Amino acid sequence: MSVPFLKGIEANETESTTTNKKVAGDMNIKIKYNLRKRKHTDEEDDKEKNATSSSSKQSRTNQTESKKQSTALVERTRRRQTKPRNSVSIANVSSPQDDFAKLFLKKLDIIANINIGINSSILHGICVTNDNLIWVNYSTNHVKLFDSAGNILRSVDLEQTTVFNCCTPNGDLLFTQGYANGARAEVIMVPREGHPRRLADLSSYAKNLCGLLCQEEMIYIVCHGTAPLKYFVIKLDMEGEVKETYRASPKNVNINHIISHYGRLYVMGTNNSSMFPLENDKISTKDKANKVSLWNTYSASACVDNHGNVLIGSESTICLLDPSLQRLHKIQTDISGSIRSTAVDHRDQLWIGTNEGNLYAAHYISI
Structure with a gap:
């Protein structure tokens, strides 16, 4: 009118x-x-x-408008009713029209390939300190500390093979030996200054120690034992004393890594990167948290970026799960070798380690 x-x-x-x-x-x-x-x-x-x-x-x-809205509502309802409730595959999720995918590059923008002269060394673990320094594990009994520009700040030779790692609040390195030859169920600390030392001997609890994470002055470690307690998580204090054990329920699943997503802890399934939460003093394995099934991924490479996205390596491809764990985007790369470790620093710079000993720094966000 x-x-x-x-x-x-x-x-x-x-x-x-x-x-x-x-x-x-x-x-x-x-x-x-x-x-x-x-x-x-x-x-x-x-x-x-x-x-x-x-x-x-x-x-x-x-x-006229009401009829259109009613028709749209009926269509949305029909789609919800016909949409499968179980997890979908990667191929069904990735879409160029997805707004989530637009946040990221289609192909990784490599800033640097850092060659430090160690050949035939698998880069199993990468972690970032609170002041944005980068610890890197090398399978040849060696660790290095880099600044965000890729300059070496410290090199440490060790007696043990380094596999999984994490940083303490003050920037020291913690690592476990995973399933490496001669691996022992020990947590080793490499300080930013000073000599390495054993923080905890958990051989009376487990055969092998895998992924570990430090959160709120506590250390969480994925453990491999013997039946019936084959896979579980141990919580330590910062002095290495055992405080709690988390058992899987209702079923035992093969796990090897642990991540923190918005402060909530998840263990990663070894075979398909399923995410199971630690809640109510147990590992809840009834339903996985991620709604996107991930196959042919290396779960030990998983990390969480500054925006709540979960990054996982799949051969030479980076898979990203959105913060709701329901959508996925894949970034292609020109890197050499298969991805074995990832970490995102505080400047949104992605660090990647491969099975051929290559260390990369790259951009992955498009905006």
């Missing part, structure tokens, strides 16, 4: 009655509407039937 027409209605109202001038707020709008319709001349009748008249007007003016 045009503005001139409304003004004309107001003029007619002034000429026809003075009573309407005394009515304020919403009642004035209702009376104007009734005068336009010329259905009643009695003011009391107007008050009684105004709600019905207003609803009728809104229905007529929005009839």
Whole structure:
């Protein structure tokens, strides 16, 4: 309805009655509407039937739009009813129209390939300190500390093979030996300054120690034991004392890594990168948290970036799960070798280690 027409209605109202001038707020709008319709001349009748008249007007003016919305709602409901409730495959999730995919590059932008002269060394673990320094594990009993530009700050030779790692709040390195030859169920600390030392001997609890994580002054370690407690998680304090054991329930699953996603801890399934939460003093294996099935991935390479996305290596491809763990985007790369470790620093720079000993720094976000 045009503005001139409304003004004309107001003029007619002034000429026809003075009573309407005394009515304020919403009642004035209702009376104007009734005068336009010329259905009643009695003011009391107007008050009684105004709600019905207003609803009728809104229905007529929005009839076309309502039909469209109704059709769209029916279609959305039909899609929800026909959509499978179980996990979907990578091929069914990735889509160029997905808004999530637009946040990332289609192909990794490699900034640097850092060659430090160690040949035939698998880069099993990468972690980032709170002040944005990068610890890197090499399978040749060696670790290095880099700054964010790739400059070496410290090199340490060790007696043990280094596999999984994490950083303490003050920037020291913790590592375990996984399933390496001669591996022992020990947690080793490499300080930023000083000599390496054994933080904890867990050989009375487990045969092998895998992924580990430090959160809220506690250390969580994925353990491999013997039946019936084959896979479980041990919590240590910062002095290496055992505080709690998390057992899998209702079923035991093969796990080897642990990550923190918005402060909640998840263990990673070894074979398909399924994510199982630590909750209520147990590893809940009834249902996996991620709604996207991941196959042909290396779960030990998983990390969480600064935006809540989960990154996992799949051969030479980076797979990203969105913060809801329901959508996926894949980034192709030109790196040499299969991805064995990933970490994102505080400048959104992605660090990648491969089975051929290559260390890469790269951009992966498009904006």
